[in-house]
Amino acid sequence: MTDLVMEARNVYKAYHSKIKKKEADSCGETPKQVVEAVKNVSLQIRKGDIKLIFGPSGSGKSTFLRCMAMLDIPDKGEIYLGAECLTKPGADLNKARARIGFVFQHIYLFRHLTALGNVELALRQVLKLPKEEARKRALAALTEVKVTDCINKYPAQMSGGQAQRVGIARAIARNPDIILLDEPTSALDPELTGEVIDTLRDLAKEGTTMLIVSHEMPFAREVAEEMIFYDEGKIVETGPPSLFFNAPNTDRAKQFMTRIINRTTRE
């Protein structure tokens, strides 16, 4: 049990979207709408695990992932990083986030910094590495994701695939305990997803602990130890890829897999 990297215990998160009265009247909804994105979800991740969360869009997968990194603060439940409880008052969230790599769907590179600057910044500011050392580690991370050709380019000058790989380099450069990836390929053109998937495959080979929200099914089949089907704020079914690709137990998972596999083969 000591190899537990992260754990979520009964995590609950709801959004209160305030609808303007005028709009509310016209569409007949109550002025305050509660969206329950995460409903008492529990999950354990051990060292070296690669788990993949998938499910319909809008079901709360991203919110759950953001709760894991405490980028969204859960309303209820606990998040553990190793033995440390992040949801208890007074927890040092900055220190915790330094040990968690996060890759965003829409990449979110620092726009005023080059690829190198993007990776270096946290090494300098968070790990307090001296300049030379930070540069060396940033270059190593950028080499690992194979973007050495654009180390001096700014985010707006890169392709989506290059930018997302820089995003991954930024997440891995600190040698985090775990990397959380929120649909890392879904904002990219289909021909660019391949290069990002290759990078993730390399990370998987090295035994990186990862929790990935993704719908890249061939990739999931290849690297995920466990797939988690998430719908309406809950984990509906979990199991190895073979389970989902052959015969999921729940009807909802079955329907979803059928749709997604049809879509993939059509492409």
Add this chain to the structure above:
Amino acid sequence: MFEFLLNPIYQGWIVQGLLLTVEITLFGVLLGLILGTLLAIGDIYGGKLAKGAIAVYVEIFRGSPLFVQLFLAVYTVPAILNVQIDHYFLAFLVFGLNSAGYQKGYMKGAMETILGDQMQAGLSTGMSKVQTLRHVILPQALRIVIPSWTNEFCSLTKSTATLAYVGLFDLVSAGMAIKGITYQILPVWIVIGAIYLVWITGFSKIMDMIYERKKIPGIELVMQS
């Protein structure tokens, strides 16, 4: 007509007046930038009380004439408190406080276009909110705000004409003094106006150059002020 320009005494007055105008504007805009940035951060992250106080501050300084603010600061407040404070210092302070009222809005607008995703990204790397503000948000916001800042500089420069009313010798005071002796009313104001024009145009051009050089490559930042 323009013979007064050859008189060394008048030349001295013009230089003296111009120096005060330039000094007060530059220091005022700078103090306004620092204070305006702090106010913008306070308005974004502060509690209800802080937000309310900032709103009152901004409305007072934007909503009342600079001349009245200057008059109160130079004559009324020291009289009430029964203290002697250097008038130049008070004028500099009023210009800074006044400019902060405007610059808070520019900075807040600039920061809000950046904050959403860039703050998330900063926090995700383990940086604190303050570190992210310092290393990610402000470097981008300051670049965006340069054109608004240039406008603020132009408007503040011309507002220094109010300094004459509280007995400080700015460029307009120099003009009035020369006009009072030479009676060359139109030529004097043409010269004074031209000096403003040259100084403001020159400085704006420099700011435009800085803006172009500091612009984040690949991104067109469009901010209307």
